[in-house]
Amino acid sequence: MSAEQKQNVSIVSSEELAQQQAYADLVRAVLDARYSGAPKAFVHTYGCQGNVADGERIKGMIEAMGYALTDAIEEADLILFNTCAIREHAEDRVFGNVGALKNRKAENKDLRILLCGCMMQQPRVAEKLRKSYPFVDIVFGTHVIHRLPELLYRNLSTGKRVYELPDSAGVIVEDLPVHRDSGFKAWLPIMYGCDNFCSYCIVPYVRGRERSRAPEAILAEARDLIAQGYKEITLLGQNVNSYGKHPDTGWNFSRLLRELNALEGDFILRFMTSHPKDCTHELLDTMAACEKVARHLHLPFQCGSNRVLREMNRGYTREKYLDLLQYAYSVMPDLSVTSDVIVGFPGETYEEFLETVSLVRKARFTSMYTFIFSPRPGTKAAAMPDPFSREEKGRRMQELLKAQEEIAAERTAGMVGKDYRVLCESVAKNGRIEGRTQGNIIIEFPADPAVIGSFRTVRVTESLIWILRGELID
Ligand code: SAH
Ligand code: SF4
Ligand code: F3S
Secondary structure, three states: OOHHHHHOOEEOOHHHHHHHHHHHHHHHHHHHHHOOOOOEEEEEEOOOHHHHHHHHHHHHHHHHOOOEEOOOHHHOOEEEEEEOOOOHHHHHHHHHHHHOHHHHHHHOOOOEEEEEEHHHHOHHHHHHHHHHOOOOOEEEOOOOHHHHHHHHHHHHHHOOOEEEOOOOOOEEOOOOOOOOOOOOEEEEEOEEOOOOOOOOOOHHHHHOOOEEOOHHHHHHHHHHHHHOOOOEEEEEOOOHHHOOOOOOOOOOHHHHHHHHHOOOOOOEEEEEOOOHHHOOHHHHHHHHHOOOEOOEEEOOOEOOOHHHHHHHOOOOOHHHHHHHHHHHHHHOOOOEEEEEEEEOOOOOOHHHHHHHHHHHHHHOOOEEEEEEOOOOOOOOHHHOOOOOOHHHHHHHHHHHHHHHHHHHHHHHHOOOOOEEEEEEEEEOOOOOEEEEOOOOOEEEEOOOHHHOOOEEEEEEEEEEOOEEEEEEOO
16 A cells, blocks of 8 residues: 555545434334334453444444443343454354354344454455354444444345445544443543554454544543543554554654643543554653653563564564663653563474563563464464474463563562552452552452542552552552
């Protein structure tokens, strides 16, 4: 794709959204005639926070069409799975759960079954569904979420299956209704898609080209969230560090952070994901200077070997990554860094894997998301010779987890006796209140559930490797 085409980001027009609103009214009329009360909808999202943010907009549209959302799948009149394609395991789970809906549909012909999200953007998945899952009513891709009312109306009025899976560079849609899962934590997408084509990754194929929302739209959404009392706003993108490049918004990510930080109110800002190749000293300085930006950086390194990093097409070296971390810790000594790592990339030798372990020991991550390489059909890495067995990769993973566990234990042990400002989030199974530090570490403490949704100071009394226990100070 040429640079010029890249600039040509298409924003869904207000006329098109008004048309969808008209379809939503038509759906509502069909439902009013068919059901005595509001029919129920069960929506489940798999995958990353970007997908969860899509799911919240899907729920918003479903509510606007007259459904009531439910957590009980057995009472649902509409079931929607918003899927993820990042690893084979994620896809297997979806196929399993969709297969289990066959009997439900046999018992209730009016039940509508809808599938969307990243998995659907792969032709082989759509083909399999078409052939072997005839009870699925609507299948739609990541670029047409805003057309859900139209697709549902088409299905309800004809009874025919609807497949809407255009291949597209992607669009930006503003002002969709949104049903947020939390009343105090919000996802705020700032960009969509990805242009990086890391050789193992399916995202660029299923999410289209990288495109940034206008800063005014992001600021307006943030202001609205703060006015509604949201306490934590997480900015989302596959590579937030390249915010503002396509189209050229005139703002880079640092400027966006500074302007958001300047908004009035008691809230914290988080962001993910940062890509090391685009993580600048300017950004780290900005984080250090912005008091509302959480002292947490999620910076996936994927691998500690330069040869493998090159094969992955990551665009940085181990040295550059470690230099960045050193700088980050120098300007934010209390920074908590988390990361993603892939074990068993095709052809990665044991010695190269040991470079990952040594990077982990140097980096001193708070925690890591660890994945065994999963070949994604259509990506470059899926076609590479992969000589090491699953068992061997599993053994390496255990070795890596052991190293990280020691580091995490040391880090959390060092927090005992200190006080942290914590956003109280939920009641844990053991009855304690669960919150998160700015560094994104879970902390449990006895308190009245009334504290949920507020910031409190908690003193750490005990460390349990990955999580903390504490007591409420005020
Ligand atoms: N945009 C983010 C990552 C999004 S995907 C970034 O570049 O950092 C989240 C994580 O899933 C990745 O960081 C990677 O560790 C993992 N992942 C992606 N594709 C994978 C694959 N094919 N097999 C195993 N893990 C994978
Ligand atoms: Fe995938 Fe790489 Fe894009 Fe992240 S930056 S979404 S790993 S292609
Ligand atoms: Fe999965 Fe799509 Fe996110 S593949 S990780 S849901 S962008």
